[in-house]
Amino acid sequence: MYLYKNLIHPSGEIMKYVIVYWSRYGHGKKLVTYLAEKLNDRKIETQILRTDEANPNSMPDADLYVFSAPAEAFSLQRTFKGFLKRIEGLDNKKYGIINTHGMDKNRLGQMENILSKKNMVKVAEVDFKIGKDIKSGNAFLEDYKPKIEEFAGKL
Numbered sequence: 001m002y003l004y005k006n007l008i009h010p011s012g013e014i015m016k017y018v019i020v021y022w023s024r025y026g027h028g029k030k031l032v033t034y035l036a037e038k039l040n041d042r043k044i045e046t047q048i049l050r051t052d053e054a055n056p057n058s059m060p061d062a063d064l065y066v067f068s069a070p071a072e073a074f075s076l077q078r079t080f081k082g083f084l085k086r087i088e089g090l091d092n093k094k095y096g097i098i099n100t101h102g103m104d105k106n107r108l109g110q111m112e113n114i115l116s117k118k119n120m121v122k123v124a125e126v127d128f129k130i131g132k133d134i135k136s137g138n139a140f141l142e143d144y145k146p147k148i149e150e151f152a153g154k155l
């Protein structure tokens with residue numbers, strides 16, 4: 001059971017997780033919103049930021065970071081990729097990644113590649129296939145809740 005894992009930081013303070021996402025049609029937004037709900041159930045404080053609300057050079061302090069973005073144009077979504085590449089000051093921090101994609105290939109590896117260069121430490125990853133092709137981008141092809149719950153349990 002992971003229910004009480006990470007409930008309280010060794011220092012005795014409440015754990016805080018920061019989630020940064022980019023989402024065009026709202027699938028990614030749904031995922032991070034549900035994730036935050038599940039983390040809050042475990043009394044973990046969460047802060048959700050859109051990419052344009054976060055500064056990669058001066059991220060809020062947190063015990064763990066979650067990054068979520070779609071695949072677009074055969075790559076990780078461009079704005080979000082730029083954001084990850086500009087991250088500074090999160091060395092040795094833990095992170096989890098979420099990727100949505102319309103085609104078969106996910107972009108988790110690309111996200112991990114960038115973040116490993118920042119000396120960050122991956123603890124969990126999850127991806128979701130969206131829509132029927134790259135243009136439809138309008139439906140989860142599976143129930144996202146159990147997968148997000150499993151992901152949340154690893155954070």
Ligand SMILES: Cc1cc2nc3c(=O)[nH]c(=O)nc-3n(C[C@H](O)[C@H](O)[C@H](O)COP(=O)(O)O)c2cc1C
Pocket residue numbers: 022023024025026027028029069070071072073074075100101102103104105130133134135136137138
């Ligand atoms: C302009 C555009 C290009 C896309 N290119 C790709 C792609 O190359 N590979 C892929 O797997 N999905 C592609 N997609 C599908 C997106 O990954 C999908 O719409 C997205 O994951 C939905 O998440 P969101 O609702 O959070 O934006 C593309 C979507 C758009 C709008």
